[in-house]
Amino acid sequence: MDHETYRALLSGAPDHLKETRAFQAAGLKAPGVFLYGLGAGEALGRTVSALTVGRKVLLISDAVLDRLGLAPLVAAWLAEAGFAVTLFTDVEPEPHLETVEKVSALARRADVSAIVGLGGGSVLDVAKVAALSLGTGRMPADIVRGHPRFETEVMAPLVLVPTTSGTGSETSIFAVVTDGTTKRSLSGPALVPQAAILDPLLTVSMPASVTAMTGMDALTHAIEAVMHTAATPMCDALSFGAIALLSRSIRTARAEPQNLAARYDMAVGSALAMMSFNLSGGLWAHSVSYVLGSYNGTPHGLGCALGLPCLMDFNRSAVPQALAGVARAMGVSGDPARAIQALMADLGLPVNLAQHKVSAADLRALSEEMARLYPRAANPRPMNAQESLAYWQAMYEGRLSRESANA
Known part of the structure; x- marks a missing residue:
């Protein structure tokens, strides 16, 4: 999906669904940002800018979204906001620890200050663990094989942008990584991203x-x-x-x-x-x-x-x-x-x-x-x-x- 196609879909959308809103629980001030609405994806650049003064971002996605044009579209949004983008699109379904290790190593080599995850649950879970690794300095294997609960650890600035409507990883306290043949489930409030952007337009290619x-x-x-x-x-x-x-x-x-x-x-x-x-x-x-x-x-x-x-x-x-x-x-x-x-x-x-x-x-x-x-x-x-x-x-x-x- 290129920018022209995205804008054409948006222009024909029902007006009452096009307003980008910030989800807030009544009586509570949200600790992060959760934007939703048709067209909300266009707020990505300013959302990342609010989380970091650095200008280097790692965009994590998968080969299908790269081929469909969604990863290039999101990379363009980030570039328009002044970010240098490093792109990783090799996340597989039911991701393995080795993939998280590759992503974390790339983030360190590229000296990024923020991570954006674009995709389904597999991509978003990889982005979470990579951001936790970058923020804490711990290696992915130590995180995945260590204590499964994460309460106060600080992850690197992370924005999640889902392209499927199922896992809910963008709002979850969970991440799942395959280690060998075993599914390792991680949980805790430290795995909630600083920001999530829910743009249903990005799901039409499913x-x-x-x-x-x-x-x-x-x-x-x-x-x-x-x-x-x-x-x-x-x-x-x-x-x-x-x-x-x-x-x-x-x-x-x-x-x-x-x-x-x-x-x-x-x-x-x-x-x-x-x-x-x-x-x-x-x-x-x-x-x-x-x-x-x-x-x-x-x-x-x-x-x-x-x-x-x-x-x-x-x-x-x-x-x-x-x-x-x-x-x-x-x-x-x-x-x-x-x-x-x-x-x-x-x-x-x-x-x-x-x-x-x-x-x-x-x-x-x-x-x-x-x-x-x-x-x-x-x-x-x-x-x-x-x-x-x-x-x-x-x-x-x-x-x-x-x-x-x-x-």
Whole structure:
């Protein structure tokens, strides 16, 4: 996407979505900057300028966004603001520690004073860890393999610009990096960027499959957040708002990539879902995604989606009110777990592990790996080894309980 295409899309957008706004929580002064709206990307240069007196910036992205012209567009915005830009576009899906090490080394060689991450969750997570490494002087391996919680550490000035509507990494306290074959999850307020810019125009180039999978990732964030034992009324408000936005727009966003109202709903819904997720946390559907990612390279959002309906079914007796709220937010009168399966089918996604070419012979090993590496003590209903295997068998078949049919 070049500047002319970007401006043409912006000129035809609904007026009420074009005003760039700063997100602020009522009664609180935000510690950083979160701008959102169609056209918000054009504020990038002045946003970075407010964070640093230096004039060298590292722009981190991926090869697809480079080829589509989004990385050059953003680099041009930075150059127009007077920055010398070093570009790294080799971030892979489900990024590995070695990639973070390359990025961190480049940032030091180029003597940059700020980092901009442009992309989906993989890119934004790499940018977070690289900024933490640059700010603290610690090597990426020490960060990733050390204590997983980061409270007061200071990262280098970091601005995140998402191009997908799913991970919510631009507002999250989380980052995930693959170390060997293990997903290492980092968390804490120190991983929140100093600034984030949410411009739905930058998401219109997403392929239909990516729109679907990242949208399901966002829905998983919102639904797991309200099922979590740490859920609060604040979580509920954010999650149910996110579920309503995502549910009403995801089919349209997939089918009509340049429907800017749908793209706007998806972008805002994704951010709200992650805000709720920050307040509580992830459950077994995320664990499923980590296991499947190592098993056969399953994209994160698809892995979450495959785990979500059966997790909702497993938790049914423990959180009936939360799931009733999910159904209301989705606008469905029946069981929300079945509604999620129907949504996945409408989006062209597999609805069970058999369709995703997982071998039935591997289910026991996969269930044991999930319980061993990615336990979820905060799930509202404990899951023992036998139940873990039953969960994987249910996911393999896409099978929900009889109770769900009567919900």
